Amino acid sequence: MQRVLTGAAVRGRAREGARPVRAPRVRIDGVSLTRALLWAACLALVLVPLGTILVLAAGGNHLATILQGDVVEAAINSLVSATLSAAGAVIVGGGLAVLLDRTDLPGRRVLRLFALSPLLVPPFVGAIAWIGIAGPTSPVNLWWRDLFGAPLGTIYGGHGVVFLLVVHSYPIAMLVVSAALRRVPADLEHAARIGGASAVRALGTVTVPLLRPALVSSFTLIAVSNLADFGIPSIVGLPERYVTLSTLVYRYIQSGTVDRPLEVVATIGAVLLVIALGALVLDLLASRRRWELDSSASTPQRLPLGRSRLLVAVLAWAFVLTLTLLPLLALLSQSLLPAPGVPLAIENLTLDNVVRAVTAKGTATGATTSVLLAVLAGLVCGVLGLGIGTLVTRTRARDNGLLRAVAILPQAVPGLVIAVAWLVLAPRIGLFNTPWLILCAYITSFVALVVQAVAAPLAATPLTVEEAARASGASRFRALLDVSFRMAVPAALSGTVLVALTAVRELTLSVLLLSPGAQTLGVTIFNLQQAGAYNAASALSLLITLIGLAGLGLAARSSR
Amino acid sequence: MASVSLDSVSLRYPSGAMGLADIDLRVGDGEFVALLGPSGSGKTTLLRTVAGFLAPTAGVVRIGPDVVADGKTVVPPESRGLGMVFQQHAVWPHWNVGRNVEYPLRRAGMPRAQRAARVAEVLDLVGLDGYARRDPATLSGGQRQRVALARAIVGEPRVLLLDEALSALDEPLRDRLRIELQALTRRMGLTVLHVTHDRDEALALADRVVVLDGGRIQQVATPAELVERPATALVARFVSDATRVIGSRDASGFAADGHPLRLPASGLQGAREHGACEIAILPGDVEIEPTRAESGSAATATVVSSLFGRDGNDVLLDWAGMTVRCHSRTQRPAVGARVDVAVRRAVAYAAAR
Known part of the structure; x- marks a missing residue:
């Protein structure tokens, strides 16, 4: 009798737990408290900053100011470079994904690692490296000038911006398309082969059309993030007067060329925000019709390249190595040469740049600030991401979808907008001219990384795991602590490392939120480059790239 | 329709594991043969070797009079004139039912008008009359498997290959499709190779059952013989x-x-x-x-x-x-x-x- 009663009580509680919103009164327990705290954090870190921008833009009415020459030109440049680079990235990334995942290309595993490596190099470092390859004083251009009197052409200008954006965003498209390719069951292609299609045709008529949603969403993702990159257009675009919104905003904030710069900048930010959200909605609409794909046990047939195997291999390897290894080598040679244009010869090599870059006062303070901010951002994002990611996947509540959407919204918002939002907010919350402002912006931008790292693996585990804990006598909160959080911790830890490593090399947010005494490593390099110390900038870039690669490598190893 | 014959066919995987060892098998014209065995016995390997997705390392595979694999050269699957149904139906989700079913005819270069007539005829045959314009996502599991069957037989294949074709369905539906499958293939006189791990299904459907274990044929016999006089x-x-x-x-x-x-x-x-x-x-x-x-x-x-x-x-x-x-x-x-x-x-x- 006693057992029967307990059983009924447990079932009753479980039912109540399943629908907390519909229960006659909301029970205050650890779970609802956690939920409330996380909502408060999302409110403060995401909704308030973005809302402030919209309010300020709506109140100031600076549309007239931003509809004039400078801004319009910058906006067109931003839109064009973002669209072109996203298209290029999807073509390059999608092509490489198909080549590496579905053909018998020799050495494809190693080539995949190389192809993904630009993801680990900060875009502004890539820009500095490519100046060494195709800048006016690069070996190729010097040689060409000796022969014909004028350089062959430089990376400076709009085409360089688009090219570098493609180089730094195609790995994202490649990852997205690769994942989608793996979800297409091999049986679908086999059925086409039996139906009389050749291997190439089966790939083209069955698999590639099924990749369309992945292609569309990677295009949107990349276009939005490229809309407001700062490093590439400022290093490669500005020398040819190719101004984009992010470099324009930087100028407005730094040099006060307009009245009420904050309001103007907020208006620009609001317009960008609307464009980004519009793109997000379009993407959602376009991908609403997702195909239901079954899992398949059989492994996909690799397309034999046959007689052209060698040729394709040579081309693919040359292409990928040019985009990935060459810039690193260029950085290396620039780091070891005393000045740009000095011929690469043993007697000219020097470690002076490295020594100077590392021992400069700015470097030490920059590194300290960056490491401090990155570690703090990693920890805060780790805790928030763990909470949100777990709550939205492991509990049933009506506001789960909304909470998750709010937390990952900043990923679809250009970094520029987030920086401007915090800049506007700063004086009101007493953080003006402090490094904590940068920390806030980092958290807003990067919390989505941890939420997604946590939510993706947890969503696949059935909810019966928690129900087993409840049936064994744990309260709702106890089950969350003992079971859900424990399952999520490894993913949250690797998310934390990812955030810290991303933040330590960040430029766009840091450069806009710069305050005296809060110079980050990215800004240090950027300033060296702007001051003409190209070789020192290269040396420092090389160092942080290598340290970043090693760090990510270690993180990937330990999370396995 | 055509016969299938395998002469001392062996298949060794690159890892060194033996997929098939010395398989000798003759499937007569219009015969329904079931390949039965525990998982890992090589039954699917054998079917995929006939289909052309795997190439034998030794031995000769013939479909009708044509040698399709002889350890050196391999005829690709699309040129073997086969029909195949997969466990997970493998209906293409981005095309409607009619487009799915007509695909083999399209590849064979049949004119549009003829194609439409033939598709209607075959859909009628599998009990999906009037479903040509339907989106596969709106169909039930059994209906999708019928679409897959229609697609497999629409081009009048020389041999129909069934790879655990009924195993993903629930029991009552599987039972009904078994009956329809037998009626349909007998009426059309199709040569069928049917892979299954379900013993009752193999015994119920097949003219002869091939029992495989460890990549070797253990016995080839009629269902009655297999039950009464097992070879080992x-x-x-x-x-x-x-x-x-x-x-x-x-x-x-x-x-x-x-x-x-x-x-x-x-x-x-x-x-x-x-x-x-x-x-x-x-x-x-x-x-x-x-x-x-x-x-x-x-x-x-x-x-x-x-x-x-x-x-x-x-x-x-x-x-x-x-x-x-x-x-x-x-x-x-x-x-x-x-x-x-x-x-x-x-x-x-x-x-x-």
């Missing part, structure tokens, strides 16, 4: 859950090693050599009745489990340390009960070396 003790156990007993045989009969089981010569079929041998006891040849002996006699066993079945109960016995399976039409003892066991008949095999 292993086949008897896999196909009919027979109990295998090691022992020796002399003029008086069979004596199990270290077990009280004795069988007179009259109850033994199969190999007649004296000396060490192995016997297989089919569950239907084991008789049980409630024990009368007060203390345990040599022929008393304990009931380990007792499952109800429509045409008799499956009883698992622990008989002096040996697990024996019994199929009894009359008795359904309780678990833990003591019963007297009698073995009516067994098949003897020369001892495995």
Whole structure:
């Protein structure tokens, strides 16, 4: 009798737990408290900053100011470079994904690692490296000038911006398309082969059309993030007067060329925000019709390249190595040469740049600030991401979808907008001219990384795991602590490392939120480059790239 | 329609594992052959070798008069003139039903008007009349499998390959599709190779069943032969859950090693050599009745489990340390009960070396 009663009580509680919103009164327990705290954090870190921008833009009415020459030109440049680079990235990334995942290309595993490596190099470092390859004083251009009197052409200008954006965003498209390719069951292609299609045709008529949603969403993702990159257009675009919104905003904030710069900048930010959200909605609409794909046990047939195997291999390897290894080598040679244009010869090599870059006062303070901010951002994002990611996947509540959407919204918002939002907010919350402002912006931008790292693996585990804990006598909160959080911790830890490593090399947010005494490593390099110390900038870039690669490598190893 | 023949076909994976070893098989024109075996036995490997997704490392595969693989050259799947149905139906989600079904005709270059007529005809044949414009996502599992079947037969394939085609469906639906599949393939006179791990399905559908294990053919026989005269003790156990007993045989009969089981010569079929041998006891040849002996006699066993079945109960016995399976039409003892066991008949095999 006693057992029967307990059983009924447990079932009753479980039912109540399943629908907390519909229960006659909301029970205050650890779970609802956690939920409330996380909502408060999302409110403060995401909704308030973005809302402030919209309010300020709506109140100031600076549309007239931003509809004039400078801004319009910058906006067109931003839109064009973002669209072109996203298209290029999807073509390059999608092509490489198909080549590496579905053909018998020799050495494809190693080539995949190389192809993904630009993801680990900060875009502004890539820009500095490519100046060494195709800048006016690069070996190729010097040689060409000796022969014909004028350089062959430089990376400076709009085409360089688009090219570098493609180089730094195609790995994202490649990852997205690769994942989608793996979800297409091999049986679908086999059925086409039996139906009389050749291997190439089966790939083209069955698999590639099924990749369309992945292609569309990677295009949107990349276009939005490229809309407001700062490093590439400022290093490669500005020398040819190719101004984009992010470099324009930087100028407005730094040099006060307009009245009420904050309001103007907020208006620009609001317009960008609307464009980004519009793109997000379009993407959602376009991908609403997702195909239901079954899992398949059989492994996909690799397309034999046959007689052209060698040729394709040579081309693919040359292409990928040019985009990935060459810039690193260029950085290396620039780091070891005393000045740009000095011929690469043993007697000219020097470690002076490295020594100077590392021992400069700015470097030490920059590194300290960056490491401090990155570690703090990693920890805060780790805790928030763990909470949100777990709550939205492991509990049933009506506001789960909304909470998750709010937390990952900043990923679809250009970094520029987030920086401007915090800049506007700063004086009101007493953080003006402090490094904590940068920390806030980092958290807003990067919390989505941890939420997604946590939510993706947890969503696949059935909810019966928690129900087993409840049936064994744990309260709702106890089950969350003992079971859900424990399952999520490894993913949250690797998310934390990812955030810290991303933040330590960040430029766009840091450069806009710069305050005296809060110079980050990215800004240090950027300033060296702007001051003409190209070789020192290269040396420092090389160092942080290598340290970043090693760090990510270690993180990937330990999370396995 | 065409026959399929395999001559000493072997397939060794790059890892060194043996997928198929020395397969000799002839499937007649219009014959329905089931490939049966436990998982990892090589039945799917064999089917995919015929389909052309795998290339044999040695031996010759023929479809009709054409050599399609001979260890050196391989004809690609699309040029073999086959139809195939997969376990997970593999209906293309980005095309409607009609477009899915007409795909093989399109590839064969049939004019549009003819295609439409043929698709309608085949959809009617599989019971999906008027479904041509439907989106596959709106169909049930059974309907999708019918679409896959329609797609496989629309081009009048030389051979129809079924790769666990019914295994993903739930039981009542599987039963109905079995009936339709047999009616359809017999009416069209199709040559069919059907891979399954479901023993009842193989026995129910096939003209002949090929039992595979470890990449080798263990037996090729009609369903009746397979049940009555399994070629090896292993086949008897896999196909009919027979109990295998090691022992020796002399003029008086069979004596199990270290077990009280004795069988007179009259109850033994199969190999007649004296000396060490192995016997297989089919569950239907084991008789049980409630024990009368007060203390345990040599022929008393304990009931380990007792499952109800429509045409008799499956009883698992622990008989002096040996697990024996019994199929009894009359008795359904309780678990833990003591019963007297009698073995009516067994098949003897020369001892495995």
